[in-house]
Amino acid sequence: LVDFDDTRWLRNSTESYLAHARPAPMAKTILRTLDILRPWRIIGGRRYARDYRDWMRVLAITVLMPWTLRRWQHIAPKLGRTFANTSLERMMPTSHPARTVIVSNGYSAIIGPLLERYPSPKPQLVAASLMAGWKWRRAGKLANTEAVFDAKLLDRATLVTDHVDAAAILERVENGLL
Numbered sequence: 001l002v003d004f005d006d007t008r009w010l011r012n013s014t015e016s017y018l019a020h021a022r023p024a025p026m027a028k029t030i031l032r033t034l035d036i037l038r039p040w041r042i043i044g045g046r047r048y049a050r051d052y053r054d055w056m057r058v059l060a061i062t063v064l065m066p067w068t069l070r071r072w073q074h075i076a077p078k079l080g081r082t083f084a085n086t087s088l089e090r091m092m093p094t095s096h097p098a099r100t101v102i103v104s105n106g107y108s109a110i111i112g113p114l115l116e117r118y119p120s121p122k123p124q125l126v127a128a129s130l131m132a133g134w135k136w137r138r139a140g141k142l143a144n145t146e147a148v149f150d151a152k153l154l155d156r157a158t159l160v161t162d163h164v165d166a167a168a169i170l171e172r173v174e175n176g177l178l
Contacts, residue, residue, distance in 0.1 A: 001145065001173065002088075002123070003161035004104040004111055010083045013106045013114060014054050020075055021061050023066045030060055048138060055133035057105060062130060069109060076113035085120070101126060103145050103159070103169070105137055105177065142168040 002008045004165050021027035040052035082088055092100060100123040108127040115122055126148050128136030136144055146154065158175035159166070170176030 001091075001101050001103045001157050001159040001169075003159070003163060003166065004102045004127070007160060007162045008085055008088060008102060009080065009111075009114060010085050011079075013104075013110045014058060016034060016079065017068075017072055017107075018057060018061055019111045020072060022071065022150055027061055027065060028066075030064055034060060045132075051137040052134050055128075055137065058110070058133065070163075072110065073113045076110070076138060077116035080114035081117045090097055100124070101149075103127075103141055107133055112140060122147075140168060141166050144173055145169060 005012045007116050014111040028086045040056050053116040078149055087136050102123050102125050109130050144148045154173055157173040159173045
């Protein structure tokens with residue numbers, strides 16, 4: 001199991017998606033307005049604001065600027081390989097590459113296109129949907145991963161991540177590498 005943002009991919013996929021929204025002044029205005037209003041604090045309160053912030057920002061850009069997602073699907077494949085963590089890829093086992101799974105709190109609609117030019121077989125992606133991103137983040141990586149994989153697989157799994165937030169899943173798998 002490999003975390004995507006800042007681990008398998010040396011950037012933050014959500015921030016890259018938002019940065020590629022065009023026209024940029026319109027995207028910046030939408031994002032700045034959200035940062036001023038902070039609607040995530042109203043919905044999630046201070047405790048869960050972080051779980052809602054990225055989701056609301058991505059959803060706002062995707063709904064108010066729907067061409068952004070189509071544009072991203074054309075841009076992302078090149079970006080995916082440009083910022084791939086090739087050092088980590090060289091260290092990963094090659095005997096069963098199909099068994100590599102990307103587990104992310106990011107969004108499948110954003111990460112999926114970034115994986116297009118990755119060598120075959122493509123890693124399986126376990127990530128949030130755009131519509132239910134807040135639920136995904138509230139549940140956490142461990143609960144979301146347990147919903148997809150059986151306990152025996154997780155008992156033998158190795159997880160590579162750069163996020164301390166993944167502490168629960170790091171403790172759950174056989175080998176947790178932070």
